[in-house]
Amino acid sequence: MISVVGHTAIDHISRVPHLPAKNCSTHIYDRQIYFGGGAANIAAGIATLGEQVSLISCIGGDFYGSDYDRWMHRIGIQQQFFVVPEAHTPTAFMFTDDDGDQMTFFEWGASKAFATAEAPSLQFVHMATADPEFNCRVAERSEFTSFDPGQDVFWYTREQLETILANTDILFANQHEVRQMCSTLGMTKESIISQVGTAVFTMSGDGSTLHIGNTEHRIPALPVTLADPTGAGDAYRAGFLSAYVRGYDLLTCCKIGTVTASFVVEHVGCQTHLADWNAMKMRFEDHFGLLELPQSGNDR
Protein backbone atom coordinates (compact mmCIF):
# COMPACT_ATOMS: atom_id res chain seq x y z
CA MET A 1 0.00 0.00 0.00
CA ILE A 2 1.33 3.40 -1.02
CA SER A 3 0.09 6.40 0.95
CA VAL A 4 0.12 9.82 -0.68
CA VAL A 5 -0.15 12.99 1.41
CA GLY A 6 -1.13 16.38 0.01
CA HIS A 7 -3.76 18.34 -1.90
CA THR A 8 -6.91 17.15 -3.55
CA ALA A 9 -8.03 20.12 -5.62
CA ILE A 10 -10.51 21.11 -8.28
CA ASP A 11 -9.27 23.13 -11.25
CA HIS A 12 -11.58 25.40 -13.20
CA ILE A 13 -9.85 26.27 -16.46
CA SER A 14 -11.60 29.05 -18.36
CA ARG A 15 -10.98 30.73 -21.68
CA VAL A 16 -11.86 34.42 -21.92
CA PRO A 17 -11.50 36.90 -24.81
CA HIS A 18 -9.49 39.27 -22.59
CA LEU A 19 -8.53 39.47 -18.92
CA PRO A 20 -10.53 42.15 -17.11
CA ALA A 21 -9.04 45.39 -15.79
CA LYS A 22 -9.91 46.42 -12.24
CA ASN A 23 -13.65 46.94 -11.76
CA CYS A 24 -14.40 45.48 -15.17
CA SER A 25 -15.84 42.21 -16.30
CA THR A 26 -15.32 39.73 -19.07
CA HIS A 27 -17.21 36.71 -20.26
CA ILE A 28 -16.11 33.10 -20.26
CA TYR A 29 -16.17 31.25 -23.60
CA ASP A 30 -15.49 27.90 -22.14
CA ARG A 31 -14.94 26.52 -18.66
CA GLN A 32 -13.74 23.00 -17.99
CA ILE A 33 -13.46 21.44 -14.55
CA TYR A 34 -10.54 19.10 -14.01
CA PHE A 35 -9.68 16.88 -11.10
CA GLY A 36 -6.36 17.94 -9.64
CA GLY A 37 -4.22 18.53 -6.61
CA GLY A 38 -0.71 17.07 -6.65
CA ALA A 39 -1.34 14.24 -4.20
CA ALA A 40 -4.63 13.26 -5.79
CA ASN A 41 -3.02 13.23 -9.23
CA ILE A 42 -0.31 10.88 -7.99
CA ALA A 43 -2.82 8.65 -6.21
CA ALA A 44 -4.99 8.50 -9.35
CA GLY A 45 -1.93 7.52 -11.40
CA ILE A 46 -0.98 4.78 -8.96
CA ALA A 47 -4.53 3.43 -8.70
CA THR A 48 -4.88 3.31 -12.48
CA LEU A 49 -1.58 1.45 -12.78
CA GLY A 50 -3.13 -1.13 -10.49
CA GLU A 51 -1.46 -0.52 -7.14
CA GLN A 52 -3.21 -0.11 -3.81
CA VAL A 53 -3.12 3.53 -2.80
CA SER A 54 -4.43 5.61 0.06
CA LEU A 55 -4.83 9.37 -0.32
CA ILE A 56 -4.45 11.66 2.70
CA SER A 57 -5.99 15.04 1.89
CA CYS A 58 -8.18 17.74 3.36
CA ILE A 59 -11.56 18.13 1.70
CA GLY A 60 -14.54 20.41 2.20
CA GLY A 61 -18.24 19.90 2.68
CA ASP A 62 -18.62 20.02 -1.10
CA PHE A 63 -16.69 16.80 -1.75
CA TYR A 64 -18.66 13.72 -0.76
CA GLY A 65 -21.11 12.77 -3.47
CA SER A 66 -19.38 15.03 -6.00
CA ASP A 67 -18.18 13.89 -9.41
CA TYR A 68 -14.63 13.88 -8.08
CA ASP A 69 -15.62 11.63 -5.17
CA ARG A 70 -17.30 9.19 -7.56
CA TRP A 71 -14.25 9.22 -9.83
CA MET A 72 -11.93 8.33 -6.95
CA HIS A 73 -14.17 5.44 -5.98
CA ARG A 74 -14.31 4.23 -9.54
CA ILE A 75 -10.54 4.07 -9.94
CA GLY A 76 -10.09 2.60 -6.48
CA ILE A 77 -8.39 5.32 -4.43
CA GLN A 78 -8.79 4.73 -0.70
CA GLN A 79 -9.70 8.01 0.95
CA GLN A 80 -8.23 9.02 4.31
CA PHE A 81 -9.61 12.51 4.46
CA PHE A 82 -9.70 15.30 6.98
CA VAL A 83 -13.11 16.84 6.37
CA VAL A 84 -13.83 20.52 7.01
CA PRO A 85 -17.58 20.76 6.41
CA GLU A 86 -17.71 24.56 6.37
CA ALA A 87 -14.84 24.92 3.87
CA HIS A 88 -14.46 24.12 0.20
CA THR A 89 -12.18 21.49 -1.20
CA PRO A 90 -9.13 23.44 -2.46
CA THR A 91 -10.12 25.02 -5.77
CA ALA A 92 -8.18 26.87 -8.44
CA PHE A 93 -9.70 29.24 -10.97
CA MET A 94 -7.49 29.83 -13.98
CA PHE A 95 -8.46 32.25 -16.74
CA THR A 96 -6.52 32.35 -20.01
CA ASP A 97 -7.14 34.97 -22.69
CA ASP A 98 -6.70 34.89 -26.45
CA ASP A 99 -3.13 36.16 -26.13
CA GLY A 100 -2.26 33.30 -23.78
CA ASP A 101 -2.04 35.56 -20.72
CA GLN A 102 -3.36 34.09 -17.48
CA MET A 103 -4.72 34.93 -14.06
CA THR A 104 -5.04 32.38 -11.29
CA PHE A 105 -7.09 32.54 -8.09
CA PHE A 106 -6.35 29.73 -5.66
CA GLU A 107 -8.50 28.79 -2.71
CA TRP A 108 -6.59 26.82 -0.08
CA GLY A 109 -9.92 26.08 1.59
CA ALA A 110 -10.09 22.86 3.62
CA SER A 111 -6.31 22.34 3.39
CA LYS A 112 -5.95 24.70 6.33
CA ALA A 113 -6.86 21.65 8.42
CA PHE A 114 -3.44 20.11 7.73
CA ALA A 115 -1.92 22.62 10.15
CA THR A 116 -3.63 21.04 13.14
CA ALA A 117 -4.30 17.51 11.85
CA GLU A 118 -2.68 14.56 13.54
CA ALA A 119 0.08 13.21 11.32
CA PRO A 120 -0.18 9.48 10.63
CA SER A 121 2.68 7.05 10.94
CA LEU A 122 2.97 5.33 7.58
CA GLN A 123 4.92 2.43 6.12
CA PHE A 124 5.44 3.84 2.65
CA VAL A 125 4.44 7.40 1.95
CA HIS A 126 4.91 9.98 -0.75
CA MET A 127 4.53 13.55 0.42
CA ALA A 128 3.37 15.91 -2.31
CA THR A 129 2.97 19.64 -2.06
CA ALA A 130 0.95 20.52 1.06
CA ASP A 131 1.36 22.08 4.48
CA PRO A 132 5.12 22.06 5.32
CA GLU A 133 4.58 21.52 9.03
CA PHE A 134 2.27 18.55 8.48
CA ASN A 135 4.70 17.04 5.99
CA CYS A 136 7.52 17.39 8.56
CA ARG A 137 5.50 15.46 11.11
CA VAL A 138 4.59 12.75 8.59
CA ALA A 139 8.23 12.42 7.53
CA GLU A 140 9.42 12.03 11.10
CA ARG A 141 6.89 9.31 11.88
CA SER A 142 6.97 7.24 8.71
CA GLU A 143 9.25 4.43 7.57
CA PHE A 144 9.85 4.90 3.87
CA THR A 145 9.33 8.43 2.61
CA SER A 146 9.55 10.06 -0.78
CA PHE A 147 9.00 13.78 -1.16
CA ASP A 148 8.32 16.43 -3.77
CA PRO A 149 7.98 20.03 -2.60
CA GLY A 150 6.01 21.11 -5.68
CA GLN A 151 4.88 24.69 -6.08
CA ASP A 152 4.69 25.07 -2.30
CA VAL A 153 8.49 24.91 -2.08
CA PHE A 154 8.47 28.64 -1.30
CA TRP A 155 6.49 28.06 1.88
CA TYR A 156 9.10 25.77 3.43
CA THR A 157 11.54 27.24 5.93
CA ARG A 158 15.12 26.04 6.11
CA GLU A 159 14.32 24.08 9.29
CA GLN A 160 11.32 22.38 7.67
CA LEU A 161 13.28 21.36 4.60
CA GLU A 162 16.08 20.05 6.83
CA THR A 163 13.64 17.97 8.87
CA ILE A 164 12.03 16.52 5.79
CA LEU A 165 15.22 15.77 3.90
CA ALA A 166 16.70 14.07 6.97
CA ASN A 167 13.72 11.72 6.78
CA THR A 168 13.42 11.36 2.99
CA ASP A 169 14.51 8.24 1.10
CA ILE A 170 13.84 9.55 -2.40
CA LEU A 171 13.60 13.18 -3.40
CA PHE A 172 11.68 14.31 -6.51
CA ALA A 173 11.91 17.85 -7.84
CA ASN A 174 11.93 19.85 -11.03
CA GLN A 175 14.66 22.37 -11.87
CA HIS A 176 12.87 25.35 -10.30
CA GLU A 177 12.18 23.44 -7.11
CA VAL A 178 15.79 22.28 -6.81
CA ARG A 179 17.04 25.84 -7.22
CA GLN A 180 14.65 27.08 -4.58
CA MET A 181 15.61 24.29 -2.18
CA CYS A 182 19.33 25.07 -2.67
CA SER A 183 18.61 28.71 -1.95
CA THR A 184 16.50 28.05 1.16
CA LEU A 185 18.95 25.50 2.53
CA GLY A 186 22.15 27.30 1.50
CA MET A 187 23.32 23.99 0.02
CA THR A 188 24.45 22.84 -3.40
CA LYS A 189 22.40 20.38 -5.39
CA GLU A 190 25.18 17.82 -4.92
CA SER A 191 25.10 18.10 -1.16
CA ILE A 192 21.31 17.72 -1.14
CA ILE A 193 21.66 14.57 -3.25
CA SER A 194 24.37 13.18 -1.03
CA GLN A 195 22.26 13.79 2.07
CA VAL A 196 19.15 12.06 0.70
CA GLY A 197 20.97 9.33 -1.21
CA THR A 198 18.52 9.06 -4.10
CA ALA A 199 17.08 11.94 -6.10
CA VAL A 200 15.10 12.24 -9.30
CA PHE A 201 15.08 15.57 -11.11
CA THR A 202 12.59 16.19 -13.91
CA MET A 203 13.27 18.68 -16.70
CA SER A 204 9.99 18.66 -18.70
CA GLY A 205 10.75 17.96 -22.37
CA ASP A 206 14.40 17.31 -21.58
CA GLY A 207 13.65 14.17 -19.61
CA SER A 208 14.91 13.44 -16.14
CA THR A 209 18.01 12.50 -14.20
CA LEU A 210 18.40 9.84 -11.54
CA HIS A 211 21.05 10.46 -8.90
CA ILE A 212 22.23 7.63 -6.68
CA GLY A 213 25.03 9.01 -4.56
CA ASN A 214 27.55 10.34 -7.07
CA THR A 215 26.17 8.44 -10.06
CA GLU A 216 23.91 10.23 -12.52
CA HIS A 217 21.66 8.53 -15.07
CA ARG A 218 19.85 10.49 -17.73
CA ILE A 219 16.43 9.29 -18.91
CA PRO A 220 15.16 10.92 -22.11
CA ALA A 221 11.57 12.08 -22.41
CA LEU A 222 9.38 10.26 -24.92
CA PRO A 223 8.35 12.03 -28.12
CA VAL A 224 4.67 12.91 -27.65
CA THR A 225 2.04 15.20 -29.09
CA LEU A 226 1.88 17.62 -26.20
CA ALA A 227 -1.57 18.92 -25.26
CA ASP A 228 -0.85 20.15 -21.72
CA PRO A 229 2.29 19.59 -19.63
CA THR A 230 0.41 20.01 -16.34
CA GLY A 231 0.48 16.86 -14.27
CA ALA A 232 3.52 15.35 -15.98
CA GLY A 233 5.58 15.39 -12.77
CA ASP A 234 2.75 13.83 -10.77
CA ALA A 235 2.30 11.07 -13.36
CA TYR A 236 6.05 10.45 -13.33
CA ARG A 237 5.99 9.94 -9.57
CA ALA A 238 2.94 7.67 -9.87
CA GLY A 239 4.77 5.49 -12.38
CA PHE A 240 8.02 5.53 -10.42
CA LEU A 241 6.42 4.60 -7.11
CA SER A 242 4.20 1.89 -8.61
CA ALA A 243 7.27 0.33 -10.21
CA TYR A 244 9.27 0.73 -7.02
CA VAL A 245 6.82 -1.21 -4.87
CA ARG A 246 6.77 -3.92 -7.53
CA GLY A 247 10.50 -4.28 -7.01
CA TYR A 248 11.96 -2.69 -10.12
CA ASP A 249 15.42 -1.15 -9.94
CA LEU A 250 15.61 2.63 -9.69
CA LEU A 251 16.54 3.26 -13.32
CA THR A 252 13.62 1.16 -14.55
CA CYS A 253 11.38 3.02 -12.08
CA CYS A 254 12.44 6.28 -13.77
CA LYS A 255 11.70 4.85 -17.20
CA ILE A 256 8.27 3.68 -16.07
CA GLY A 257 7.70 7.17 -14.61
CA THR A 258 8.69 8.70 -17.93
CA VAL A 259 6.31 6.47 -19.87
CA THR A 260 3.45 7.10 -17.42
CA ALA A 261 3.94 10.86 -17.76
CA SER A 262 3.91 10.62 -21.55
CA PHE A 263 0.23 9.60 -21.45
CA VAL A 264 -0.93 12.42 -19.20
CA VAL A 265 0.53 15.24 -21.30
CA GLU A 266 -1.31 14.07 -24.40
CA HIS A 267 -4.59 15.43 -22.99
CA VAL A 268 -5.61 18.49 -21.01
CA GLY A 269 -6.06 17.74 -17.31
CA CYS A 270 -3.93 15.84 -14.83
CA GLN A 271 -6.24 12.83 -14.48
CA THR A 272 -7.85 12.83 -17.93
CA HIS A 273 -5.60 10.33 -19.66
CA LEU A 274 -4.01 7.95 -17.17
CA ALA A 275 -2.32 4.76 -18.25
CA ASP A 276 -3.05 1.33 -16.85
CA TRP A 277 -0.15 -1.08 -16.42
CA ASN A 278 -0.66 -2.78 -19.79
CA ALA A 279 -0.82 0.44 -21.78
CA MET A 280 2.26 1.68 -19.93
CA LYS A 281 4.08 -1.60 -20.58
CA MET A 282 3.34 -1.53 -24.31
CA ARG A 283 4.65 1.98 -24.73
CA PHE A 284 7.62 1.20 -22.45
CA GLU A 285 8.64 -1.69 -24.68
CA ASP A 286 8.31 0.44 -27.82
CA HIS A 287 10.90 2.83 -26.41
CA PHE A 288 13.03 1.08 -23.81
CA GLY A 289 12.83 -2.59 -24.82
CA LEU A 290 11.40 -5.55 -22.95
CA LEU A 291 10.02 -4.79 -19.48
CA GLU A 292 10.88 -7.93 -17.59
CA LEU A 293 9.62 -8.86 -14.15
CA PRO A 294 11.84 -7.38 -11.44
CA GLN A 295 14.64 -9.56 -10.09
CA SER A 296 14.13 -8.71 -6.46
CA GLY A 297 11.64 -6.76 -4.40
CA ASN A 298 11.81 -3.33 -2.80
CA ASP A 299 9.44 -4.78 -0.24
CA ARG A 300 7.82 -2.42 2.19
Place this chain on the structure above:
Amino acid sequence: MISVVGHTAIDHISRVPHLPAKNCSTHIYDRQIYFGGGAANIAAGIATLGEQVSLISCIGGDFYGSDYDRWMHRIGIQQQFFVVPEAHTPTAFMFTDDDGDQMTFFEWGASKAFATAEAPSLQFVHMATADPEFNCRVAERSEFTSFDPGQDVFWYTREQLETILANTDILFANQHEVRQMCSTLGMTKESIISQVGTAVFTMSGDGSTLHIGNTEHRIPALPVTLADPTGAGDAYRAGFLSAYVRGYDLLTCCKIGTVTASFVVEHVGCQTHLADWNAMKMRFEDHFGLLELPQSGNDR
Protein backbone atom coordinates in the same frame (compact mmCIF):
# COMPACT_ATOMS: atom_id res chain seq x y z
CA MET B 1 -49.59 31.07 -12.06
CA ILE B 2 -46.82 33.57 -12.78
CA SER B 3 -44.19 32.53 -15.32
CA VAL B 4 -40.75 34.09 -15.17
CA VAL B 5 -38.36 33.91 -18.12
CA GLY B 6 -34.61 34.49 -17.88
CA HIS B 7 -31.40 33.40 -16.22
CA THR B 8 -30.82 30.93 -13.45
CA ALA B 9 -27.22 31.51 -12.42
CA ILE B 10 -24.72 30.59 -9.76
CA ASP B 11 -22.62 33.36 -8.19
CA HIS B 12 -19.22 32.64 -6.70
CA ILE B 13 -18.27 35.65 -4.57
CA SER B 14 -14.63 35.55 -3.46
CA ARG B 15 -12.51 37.81 -1.30
CA VAL B 16 -8.84 38.11 -2.23
CA PRO B 17 -6.02 40.18 -0.69
CA HIS B 18 -5.26 41.77 -4.07
CA LEU B 19 -6.41 41.30 -7.66
CA PRO B 20 -3.74 39.60 -9.76
CA ALA B 21 -1.80 41.28 -12.53
CA LYS B 22 -1.44 39.47 -15.85
CA ASN B 23 0.31 36.13 -15.49
CA CYS B 24 0.18 36.33 -11.72
CA SER B 25 -1.88 34.59 -9.12
CA THR B 26 -3.56 35.41 -5.86
CA HIS B 27 -5.21 33.35 -3.18
CA ILE B 28 -8.82 33.36 -2.10
CA TYR B 29 -9.57 34.04 1.58
CA ASP B 30 -13.18 33.19 1.34
CA ARG B 31 -15.53 32.01 -1.38
CA GLN B 32 -19.28 31.89 -0.99
CA ILE B 33 -21.66 30.42 -3.51
CA TYR B 34 -25.00 32.18 -3.90
CA PHE B 35 -28.06 31.26 -5.89
CA GLY B 36 -28.75 33.93 -8.48
CA GLY B 37 -29.82 34.83 -11.96
CA GLY B 38 -32.44 37.56 -12.31
CA ALA B 39 -35.34 35.33 -13.29
CA ALA B 40 -34.55 32.74 -10.62
CA ASN B 41 -34.31 35.48 -7.99
CA ILE B 42 -37.74 36.78 -8.94
CA ALA B 43 -39.24 33.27 -9.01
CA ALA B 44 -37.74 32.51 -5.59
CA GLY B 45 -39.22 35.72 -4.22
CA ILE B 46 -42.66 34.91 -5.64
CA ALA B 47 -42.57 31.31 -4.41
CA THR B 48 -41.58 32.41 -0.91
CA LEU B 49 -44.39 34.95 -0.83
CA GLY B 50 -46.70 32.01 -1.48
CA GLU B 51 -47.66 32.39 -5.14
CA GLN B 52 -47.49 29.67 -7.79
CA VAL B 53 -44.55 30.33 -10.06
CA SER B 54 -42.97 28.65 -13.02
CA LEU B 55 -39.36 29.46 -13.98
CA ILE B 56 -38.26 29.26 -17.61
CA SER B 57 -34.46 29.11 -17.75
CA CYS B 58 -31.60 27.34 -19.49
CA ILE B 59 -29.55 25.07 -17.26
CA GLY B 60 -26.51 22.87 -17.77
CA GLY B 61 -25.69 19.27 -17.01
CA ASP B 62 -24.45 20.39 -13.59
CA PHE B 63 -27.87 21.49 -12.33
CA TYR B 64 -30.13 18.54 -11.54
CA GLY B 65 -29.34 17.15 -8.11
CA SER B 66 -27.32 20.24 -7.18
CA ASP B 67 -27.91 22.29 -4.03
CA TYR B 68 -29.63 24.93 -6.16
CA ASP B 69 -31.99 22.34 -7.63
CA ARG B 70 -32.89 21.10 -4.16
CA TRP B 71 -33.45 24.68 -2.97
CA MET B 72 -35.87 25.39 -5.81
CA HIS B 73 -37.83 22.26 -5.00
CA ARG B 74 -37.93 23.18 -1.33
CA ILE B 75 -39.41 26.62 -1.93
CA GLY B 76 -41.77 25.32 -4.59
CA ILE B 77 -40.54 26.78 -7.87
CA GLN B 78 -41.86 24.85 -10.86
CA GLN B 79 -39.03 24.30 -13.31
CA GLN B 80 -39.59 24.59 -17.06
CA PHE B 81 -36.00 24.26 -18.14
CA PHE B 82 -34.13 23.97 -21.38
CA VAL B 83 -31.30 21.60 -20.50
CA VAL B 84 -27.93 21.72 -22.25
CA PRO B 85 -26.14 18.69 -20.81
CA GLU B 86 -22.71 19.60 -22.17
CA ALA B 87 -22.84 23.20 -20.84
CA HIS B 88 -22.74 24.70 -17.38
CA THR B 89 -25.58 26.55 -15.76
CA PRO B 90 -24.67 30.25 -16.17
CA THR B 91 -22.05 31.05 -13.56
CA ALA B 92 -20.46 34.28 -12.38
CA PHE B 93 -17.11 34.52 -10.61
CA MET B 94 -16.65 37.77 -8.72
CA PHE B 95 -13.41 38.61 -6.92
CA THR B 96 -13.22 41.57 -4.55
CA ASP B 97 -9.95 42.72 -2.99
CA ASP B 98 -9.20 44.49 0.27
CA ASP B 99 -9.53 47.89 -1.42
CA GLY B 100 -13.00 47.00 -2.67
CA ASP B 101 -11.89 46.66 -6.29
CA GLN B 102 -13.53 43.89 -8.28
CA MET B 103 -13.16 41.64 -11.29
CA THR B 104 -16.03 39.62 -12.72
CA PHE B 105 -15.93 36.65 -15.09
CA PHE B 106 -19.35 35.63 -16.40
CA GLU B 107 -20.10 32.36 -18.11
CA TRP B 108 -23.26 32.51 -20.22
CA GLY B 109 -23.07 28.72 -20.57
CA ALA B 110 -26.40 26.95 -21.10
CA SER B 111 -28.24 30.24 -21.71
CA LYS B 112 -27.05 30.08 -25.31
CA ALA B 113 -29.95 27.65 -25.78
CA PHE B 114 -32.45 30.53 -25.52
CA ALA B 115 -31.40 31.62 -29.01
CA THR B 116 -32.92 28.54 -30.61
CA ALA B 117 -35.46 27.49 -27.98
CA GLU B 118 -39.15 27.51 -28.82
CA ALA B 119 -40.83 30.42 -27.09
CA PRO B 120 -43.85 29.45 -25.01
CA SER B 121 -47.18 31.22 -25.15
CA LEU B 122 -47.95 32.29 -21.58
CA GLN B 123 -50.88 33.79 -19.73
CA PHE B 124 -48.92 35.96 -17.30
CA VAL B 125 -45.22 36.28 -17.76
CA HIS B 126 -42.39 38.41 -16.44
CA MET B 127 -39.36 38.59 -18.70
CA ALA B 128 -36.14 39.23 -16.85
CA THR B 129 -32.73 39.76 -18.36
CA ALA B 130 -31.99 37.03 -20.92
CA ASP B 131 -31.65 36.52 -24.64
CA PRO B 132 -33.31 39.52 -26.39
CA GLU B 133 -34.55 37.48 -29.35
CA PHE B 134 -36.16 34.86 -27.12
CA ASN B 135 -37.80 37.56 -25.02
CA CYS B 136 -39.21 39.17 -28.18
CA ARG B 137 -40.81 35.90 -29.17
CA VAL B 138 -42.22 35.32 -25.69
CA ALA B 139 -43.63 38.86 -25.60
CA GLU B 140 -45.34 38.45 -28.93
CA ARG B 141 -47.01 35.18 -27.94
CA SER B 142 -48.05 35.90 -24.36
CA GLU B 143 -51.12 37.58 -22.92
CA PHE B 144 -49.97 39.66 -19.98
CA THR B 145 -46.30 40.63 -20.05
CA SER B 146 -44.07 42.55 -17.70
CA PHE B 147 -40.45 43.19 -18.59
CA ASP B 148 -37.17 44.31 -17.07
CA PRO B 149 -34.15 44.51 -19.37
CA GLY B 150 -31.63 44.22 -16.52
CA GLN B 151 -27.93 44.33 -17.20
CA ASP B 152 -28.49 42.84 -20.65
CA VAL B 153 -30.14 46.08 -21.80
CA PHE B 154 -27.01 46.77 -23.86
CA TRP B 155 -27.62 43.66 -25.94
CA TYR B 156 -31.02 44.77 -27.15
CA THR B 157 -31.30 46.36 -30.58
CA ARG B 158 -33.78 49.12 -31.26
CA GLU B 159 -36.02 46.69 -33.13
CA GLN B 160 -35.98 44.21 -30.28
CA LEU B 161 -36.85 46.83 -27.69
CA GLU B 162 -39.63 48.12 -29.92
CA THR B 163 -41.09 44.64 -30.31
CA ILE B 164 -40.98 43.97 -26.58
CA LEU B 165 -42.35 47.32 -25.50
CA ALA B 166 -45.21 47.01 -28.00
CA ASN B 167 -46.13 43.81 -26.14
CA THR B 168 -45.35 44.87 -22.57
CA ASP B 169 -48.06 45.74 -20.03
CA ILE B 170 -45.72 46.81 -17.21
CA LEU B 171 -42.13 47.95 -17.61
CA PHE B 172 -39.62 47.73 -14.75
CA ALA B 173 -36.22 49.40 -14.95
CA ASN B 174 -33.62 51.17 -12.88
CA GLN B 175 -32.19 54.57 -13.78
CA HIS B 176 -29.28 53.19 -15.82
CA GLU B 177 -31.53 50.86 -17.75
CA VAL B 178 -34.02 53.63 -18.55
CA ARG B 179 -31.22 55.85 -19.85
CA GLN B 180 -29.88 53.07 -22.03
CA MET B 181 -33.35 52.27 -23.39
CA CYS B 182 -33.95 55.93 -24.24
CA SER B 183 -30.62 56.00 -26.03
CA THR B 184 -31.21 52.79 -27.98
CA LEU B 185 -34.77 53.76 -28.90
CA GLY B 186 -34.11 57.45 -29.53
CA MET B 187 -37.11 58.16 -27.29
CA THR B 188 -37.68 60.16 -24.12
CA LYS B 189 -38.58 58.44 -20.89
CA GLU B 190 -42.01 60.03 -21.11
CA SER B 191 -42.71 58.61 -24.54
CA ILE B 192 -41.62 55.14 -23.38
CA ILE B 193 -44.02 55.39 -20.43
CA SER B 194 -46.84 56.58 -22.61
CA GLN B 195 -46.30 53.70 -25.04
CA VAL B 196 -46.31 51.01 -22.33
CA GLY B 197 -48.94 52.59 -20.11
CA THR B 198 -47.51 51.46 -16.79
CA ALA B 199 -43.88 51.74 -15.70
CA VAL B 200 -42.03 51.28 -12.42
CA PHE B 201 -38.60 52.84 -12.05
CA THR B 202 -36.39 51.86 -9.12
CA MET B 203 -33.70 54.18 -7.75
CA SER B 204 -31.96 52.04 -5.09
CA GLY B 205 -31.94 53.89 -1.77
CA ASP B 206 -34.10 56.68 -3.21
CA GLY B 207 -37.11 54.43 -3.59
CA SER B 208 -39.13 54.03 -6.73
CA THR B 209 -41.66 55.76 -8.95
CA LEU B 210 -44.84 54.40 -10.44
CA HIS B 211 -45.99 55.92 -13.73
CA ILE B 212 -49.53 55.35 -14.97
CA GLY B 213 -49.91 57.38 -18.11
CA ASN B 214 -49.04 60.95 -17.05
CA THR B 215 -49.42 60.34 -13.33
CA GLU B 216 -46.34 59.76 -11.19
CA HIS B 217 -46.35 58.30 -7.68
CA ARG B 218 -43.24 58.22 -5.57
CA ILE B 219 -42.68 55.31 -3.15
CA PRO B 220 -39.94 55.84 -0.56
CA ALA B 221 -37.45 53.08 0.23
CA LEU B 222 -37.58 51.61 3.71
CA PRO B 223 -34.81 52.39 6.20
CA VAL B 224 -32.75 49.18 6.44
CA THR B 225 -29.34 48.02 7.56
CA LEU B 226 -27.87 47.42 4.14
CA ALA B 227 -25.64 44.37 3.74
CA ASP B 228 -25.74 43.98 -0.05
CA PRO B 229 -27.99 45.81 -2.52
CA THR B 230 -27.74 43.01 -5.11
CA GLY B 231 -31.11 41.46 -5.81
CA ALA B 232 -33.17 44.39 -4.54
CA GLY B 233 -34.72 45.00 -7.95
CA ASP B 234 -35.56 41.33 -8.39
CA ALA B 235 -37.18 41.18 -4.95
CA TYR B 236 -39.16 44.33 -5.73
CA ARG B 237 -40.54 42.70 -8.88
CA ALA B 238 -41.35 39.50 -6.95
CA GLY B 239 -43.31 41.49 -4.41
CA PHE B 240 -45.03 43.63 -7.03
CA LEU B 241 -46.10 40.71 -9.20
CA SER B 242 -47.29 38.58 -6.26
CA ALA B 243 -49.41 41.50 -5.08
CA TYR B 244 -50.66 42.15 -8.61
CA VAL B 245 -52.00 38.64 -9.12
CA ARG B 246 -53.70 38.90 -5.73
CA GLY B 247 -55.60 41.88 -7.07
CA TYR B 248 -53.92 44.81 -5.29
CA ASP B 249 -53.91 48.21 -6.96
CA LEU B 250 -50.68 49.29 -8.64
CA LEU B 251 -49.54 51.67 -5.90
CA THR B 252 -49.98 48.99 -3.24
CA CYS B 253 -48.10 46.57 -5.51
CA CYS B 254 -45.18 49.02 -5.52
CA LYS B 255 -45.28 49.30 -1.74
CA ILE B 256 -45.31 45.51 -1.39
CA GLY B 257 -42.36 45.38 -3.82
CA THR B 258 -40.53 47.93 -1.72
CA VAL B 259 -41.11 45.96 1.48
CA THR B 260 -40.10 42.68 -0.17
CA ALA B 261 -36.85 44.25 -1.39
CA SER B 262 -36.07 45.59 2.07
CA PHE B 263 -35.61 42.03 3.35
CA VAL B 264 -33.25 40.89 0.61
CA VAL B 265 -30.75 43.73 1.03
CA GLU B 266 -30.29 42.97 4.71
CA HIS B 267 -28.19 39.89 3.83
CA VAL B 268 -25.59 39.06 1.22
CA GLY B 269 -27.06 37.03 -1.65
CA CYS B 270 -30.18 37.49 -3.73
CA GLN B 271 -32.07 34.50 -2.30
CA THR B 272 -30.58 34.38 1.19
CA HIS B 273 -33.21 36.37 3.05
CA LEU B 274 -36.56 36.18 1.31
CA ALA B 275 -39.77 37.25 2.98
CA ASP B 276 -42.88 35.15 3.21
CA TRP B 277 -46.24 36.92 2.97
CA ASN B 278 -46.69 37.30 6.71
CA ALA B 279 -43.26 38.77 7.32
CA MET B 280 -43.80 41.13 4.40
CA LYS B 281 -47.23 42.10 5.70
CA MET B 282 -45.95 42.88 9.20
CA ARG B 283 -43.20 45.13 7.90
CA PHE B 284 -45.62 46.70 5.38
CA GLU B 285 -48.00 47.68 8.16
CA ASP B 286 -45.17 49.14 10.24
CA HIS B 287 -44.40 51.53 7.41
CA PHE B 288 -47.43 51.97 5.19
CA GLY B 289 -50.36 51.19 7.49
CA LEU B 290 -52.93 48.41 7.30
CA LEU B 291 -52.61 46.08 4.31
CA GLU B 292 -56.23 45.29 3.55
CA LEU B 293 -57.43 42.63 1.21
CA PRO B 294 -57.68 43.95 -2.33
CA GLN B 295 -61.01 45.33 -3.48
CA SER B 296 -61.01 43.70 -6.87
CA GLY B 297 -58.87 41.22 -8.74
CA ASN B 298 -56.30 41.67 -11.50
CA ASP B 299 -57.37 38.21 -12.53
CA ARG B 300 -55.23 36.42 -15.05
